[in-house]
Amino acid sequence: MRDFILKRVAAIILPFICTYGFYVILHGHVSPGGSFAGGIIVGLSFIAFSTIYGIEKGRARLPETVLTWTESFGTLWYGIMGMVGITKGAPFLANKLAGIDLGVPGTLSSGGLISLIGLGVGIRVASTIVTLFFTMMEEKS
Amino acid sequence: MTAAITANLPVFVVIAPLFVAFVLPTFARRMRLVEGLVIFVEALGLVGAGYLASIVLAQKGIPIIYRLGGWPAPWGIELEVGSLGAFFLLVIAGVSLPVALFARGNLTKEVGSKERVTRFYVLYLLLNGALAGMAVTNDLFNVFVLVEVATLSCCGLVSARNHPRAAEAAFTYLILATLGSTLVLGGIGFLYITTGHLNMGFSSQELGRIWQDNPHVVWVAISFMLVGFGVKSALFPLHLWLPDAHSTAPSPASAILSGLAIKGYLICLLKILYNVFGHTLIQAFAVHRILVLAGMVAIIAGSILALTQDELKRRLAFSTVAQVGYIYLGLGLVNTKGLTGMLFYLASHAVSKSALFLAAGAMIAATGKQSISELAGIGRKMPITMAVFTVGSLSLVGIPLFSGFIGKWYLILGNLEAGNIIPVAVIIIGSVLCAAYLFPIIRTAYFEPVADEDWQDPGLPQKISLILLAVAIVILGVLPGPFLELASRAAAEFLVLQ
Amino acid sequence: MRILLEKLMANYPYFAAVVLFTIGALTVMTRSNLFKKLIGINIMESGIFLMFVAAGNIRGGAVPILDEANTKSVYINPLPSALMLTGIVVSVSVTAFALALIVRLYKSYGTTDAHRIAEMRNEVSER
Numbered sequence: 167m168r169d170f171i172l173k174r175v176a177a178i179i180l181p182f183i184c185t186y187g188f189y190v191i192l193h194g195h196v197s198p199g200g201s202f203a204g205g206i207i208v209g210l211s212f213i214a215f216s217t218i219y220g221i222e223k224g225r226a227r228l229p230e231t232v233l234t235w236t237e238s239f240g241t242l243w244y245g246i247m248g249m250v251g252i253t254k255g256a257p258f259l260a261n262k263l264a265g266i267d268l269g270v271p272g273t274l275s276s277g278g279l280i281s282l283i284g285l286g287v288g289i290r291v292a293s294t295i296v297t298l299f300f301t302m303m304e305e306k307s
Numbered sequence: 308m309t310a311a312i313t314a315n316l317p318v319f320v321v322i323a324p325l326f327v328a329f330v331l332p333t334f335a336r337r338m339r340l341v342e343g344l345v346i347f348v349e350a351l352g353l354v355g356a357g358y359l360a361s362i363v364l365a366q367k368g369i370p371i372i373y374r375l376g377g378w379p380a381p382w383g384i385e386l387e388v389g390s391l392g393a394f395f396l397l398v399i400a401g402v403s404l405p406v407a408l409f410a411r412g413n414l415t416k417e418v419g420s421k422e423r424v425t426r427f428y429v430l431y432l433l434l435n436g437a438l439a440g441m442a443v444t445n446d447l448f449n450v451f452v453l454v455e456v457a458t459l460s461c462c463g464l465v466s467a468r469n470h471p472r473a474a475e476a477a478f479t480y481l482i483l484a485t486l487g488s489t490l491v492l493g494g495i496g497f498l499y500i501t502t503g504h505l506n507m508g509f510s511s512q513e514l515g516r517i518w519q520d521n522p523h524v525v526w527v528a529i530s531f532m533l534v535g536f537g538v539k540s541a542l543f544p545l546h547l548w549l550p551d552a553h554s555t556a557p558s559p560a561s562a563i564l565s566g567l568a569i570k571g572y573l574i575c576l577l578k579i580l581y582n583v584f585g586h587t588l589i590q591a592f593a594v595h596r597i598l599v600l601a602g603m604v605a606i607i608a609g610s611i612l613a614l615t616q617d618e619l620k621r622r623l624a625f626s627t628v629a630q631v632g633y634i635y636l637g638l639g640l641v642n643t644k645g646l647t648g649m650l651f652y653l654a655s656h657a658v659s660k661s662a663l664f665l666a667a668g669a670m671i672a673a674t675g676k677q678s679i680s681e682l683a684g685i686g687r688k689m690p691i692t693m694a695v696f697t698v699g700s701l702s703l704v705g706i707p708l709f710s711g712f713i714g715k716w717y718l719i720l721g722n723l724e725a726g727n728i729i730p731v732a733v734i735i736i737g738s739v740l741c742a743a744y745l746f747p748i749i750r751t752a753y754f755e756p757v758a759d760e761d762w763q764d765p766g767l768p769q770k771i772s773l774i775l776l777a778v779a780i781v782i783l784g785v786l787p788g789p790f791l792e793l794a795s796r797a798a799a800e801f802l803v804l805q
Numbered sequence: 806m807r808i809l810l811e812k813l814m815a816n817y818p819y820f821a822a823v824v825l826f827t828i829g830a831l832t833v834m835t836r837s838n839l840f841k842k843l844i845g846i847n848i849m850e851s852g853i854f855l856m857f858v859a860a861g862n863i864r865g866g867a868v869p870i871l872d873e874a875n876t877k878s879v880y881i882n883p884l885p886s887a888l889m890l891t892g893i894v895v896s897v898s899v900t901a902f903a904l905a906l907i908v909r910l911y912k913s914y915g916t917t918d919a920h921r922i923a924e925m926r927n928e929v930s931e932r
Binding site for chain 1: 311315318322326329330331332333335373374375376377
C-alpha cells in the first residue's frame with residue numbers, strides 16, 4: 167500500500183475528489199446526487215487518504231474531537247436553517263415563504279435554503295462515514 | 308417571540324430532543340451539563356405537551372395542523388396534534404422526565420465511562436424525539452422513518468450495558484425489529500401503490516373509494532402492518548425478543564422501553580388502522596376479531612409465562628407481554644368506550660410499568676441480587692422504593708383508586724357494548740393472574756424475615772423520580788378528568804371518520 | 806393459467822420483489838449464522854425497495870427533471886425513488902450497527918453461530 171506512485175497520484179487527485187463531493191452536495195437540487203451522495207464522496211476522500219498514507223496520518227488530519235464537532239454541528243446546522251423560516255414568521259423549514267429569492271430555475275441559487283441545508287447534512291454524512299471507518303479499523307488491531 | 312414559539316410548538320416538541328441529542332457528544336466530558344440539558348429538555352417537553360393538550364381541550368378536539376415548510380397537504384408533510392397526539396405527547400413527557408431524573412448520576416455503574424453514558428443519553432433523547440414524532444405525524448412514510456429511528460435507538464439502549472448478554476439481546480431485537488419494520492414498509496408500499504398518497508387523510512379517502520376493486524391488496528397491506536407492528540410491540544407469539552432485551556437493558560432503559568417505546572408502535576398501528584383503513588374496513592375485513600383474539604391469547608399466555616419467572620426484571624418483562632394483550636384487545640373493540648379504555652390503559656401501563664422497572668432497578672442496584680426469593684424483607688430496608696413498587700403493582704392489577712382500574716373498567720364496558728363475554732372473563736382472569744405474579748414479590752418484601760444487610764433507598768433524584776411516578780399513578784386513578792376526556796375524544800374521532 | 810402468466814410477465818419487477826423478499830425472509834428464519842441473518846435482512850429490504858421503485862416507474866416516461874428540450878409528456882414518478890433513498894440509508898445504518906454487535910459478540914463468545922451462543926449462555930447462567 168505504501169507506494170510512491172499511489173501517494174503522488176493520491177496527492178493530486180484527492181483534493182479534487184473532495185471538492186467534487188462538495189459540488190455534488192451543493193447542486194443536489196438541480197442535478198442527480200445530493201447531500202447524502204456528496205457527503206459519502208467527501209468522506210471517501212478522507213478514507214482513501216487514510217488507507218494510502220496510513221491510519222495514524224489520517225487520524226492526525228481528523229482527530230476524534232473534530233469529528234465529534236462536525237458530526238454534531240452538521241445536524242445542528244440543519245436545525246438552524248430550519249429556524250430561518252420561523253424567525254420570518256413562516257413554518258419550520260420554510261424556503262420561499264421565508265422571503266428567500268429563488269432566482270432562475272436550474273441555477274445554484276434556485277434552491278434557496280436547500281443547498282445550505284444540504285451542506286449540513288453532507289458534512290454530517292461525511293464525518294459519520296469517516297468515524298465508522300476509523301472505529302472499524304481500530305477495532306481490528 | 309412567545310407567539311412564534313407557541314405557533315411552532317408541534318414541531319418543537321419533536322425537534323428539540325433530536326437536536327439536543329446531536330449536540331450532546333460535544334459536552335461528553337462535562338457529565339453534569341449533559342444530565343442537566345437532558346432533564347431541561349424533558350421538562351420543556353412536558354410544558355409544551357401540557358400547553359398543546361390545553362389548547363386541544365379548549366378547541367373541543369379540533370386538531371392543530373402544522374405544515375412543514377408551508378406546503379399544503381397532499382404535497383407537503385403535515386403534523387397533526389389532535390386529541391390522540393396531545394394525549395400521547397403528555398404520556399411521553401410524563402414518563403420520560405422521571406426516568407431521566409432517575410438516570411441522573413446513576414448510570415456509570417451499569418453503563419460505564421462518561422462517553423458511554425453520554426451515548427446513552429443521546430439515544431434516550433433520539434428515542435424521545437422519535438416517539439413525539441409518532442404522536443404527531445400524519446404521514447405514512449414518516450411513520451416508517453420514526454419507527455426505524457426508535458428501533459435503532461432502542462437497540463442501542465439495550466446494548467448500552469457492557470455485557471455480552473446485552474449485546475446478544477440487542478442483536479436478536481435488531482434482527483426481529485428490522486424484520487418488523489421491513490414488513491411495515493411493505494404495507495406502506497401497498498397502501499401507496501393503491502392510493503397514490505402518503506398523507507393519512509388523503510390515503511384514507513382514496514382507500515374508501517377504491518377498496519372494493521382490489522380487496523386482496525388491502526388484505527395484504529393490513530396483514531403486513533399487523534405482523535410488522537405485532538413484532539415491534541411484542542404481541543404474544545411474536546414477543547420472543549422482549550424478555551431478553553428488557554431484562555438485560557440498564558434499568559432506566561428498561562423503564563423507557565417497556566413503558567414508552569412499545570406504546571409508540573401501538574400508537575402508529577392505531578393511527579394506521581383507524582385513520583387510514585378506517586373502522587368500516589376494519590369491520591369489513593374482520594380485523595377487529597383477530598385483534599381481540601390475539602389480545603386474549605397474549606393476556607393469558609404472558610401472565611402464565613410471567614408466573615414461572617424468578618428473576619425480578621424478567622418477570623416484569625413477561626408482564627409487559629401480558630399487558631400489551633389488553634391494548635390489542637382494546638384496539639379490536641370498535642366502539643368509543645373500548646377505544647377510550649385502550650388509550651387510558653396504554654397511559655396507565657406506561658406510568659405503572661416504568662415505576663415498577665425503576666423500583667426494581669433501584670432494588671437490584673442496592674442489593675446486587677436479581678431473583679425475587681433473595682429480596683426477603685427489603686420493604687423495611689428500602690421503604691420508599693418498595694412503596695412505589697406496591698403502588699405500581701396495585702395499578703397493574705387494577706385495584707380501584709389506581710390508574711389501571713379505570714382502563715380495565717372501560718375495556719370491560721366496551722366489551723359488554725360489543726357483546727363480547729369471553730374477553731370480559733379473560734380480562735378478569737388476567738387481573739387475577741397479574742396479582743398472582745406481582746403480590747408474592749410484595750409479600751416477600753414486607754412479611755419475610757429481614758436479611759441482616761445494609762440496603763438503602765437510592766439517592767435524592769431517584770427518590771423524587773419514583774415518587775413522581777407514584778403520584779402520577781394515583782392522580783390518573785383518582786382524578787382522571789382531562790386525560791379521560793382527551794382519550795374519549797380521540798376514540799370518538801376515530802369512529803367519526805368515514 | 807395463461808392470463809396469470811401474462812400478468813406475471815407484464816409485472817415482472819413485482820415478481821422479482823416477491824422472490825427477493827421470500828429468499829430474505831427464509832434466510833433470516835432458517836440460518837443460524839449471524840452474518841447470514843443480516844444478509845437475509847438486507848435481501849428482504851431490497852425486495853421491498855424494488856417494489857417501491859417499480860411502482861414509481863412508468864414505461865416510456867421521461868426523467869423527471871425540468872428541461873425545455875424534453876418533448877415527452879409522461880414523467881417517471883420520482884417520489885418512490887426518493888423515499889427508497891431514505892430507506893437505503895436506514896438499512897445501511899441498521900447493517901452497520903448489527904455488524905458492530907456481531908464483532909462484540911464474536912469477541913465475547915468466539916463464534917458467530919446463534920445456536921452455539923445460546924448454548925454457551927445457558928452454560929454461563931448455570932454456573
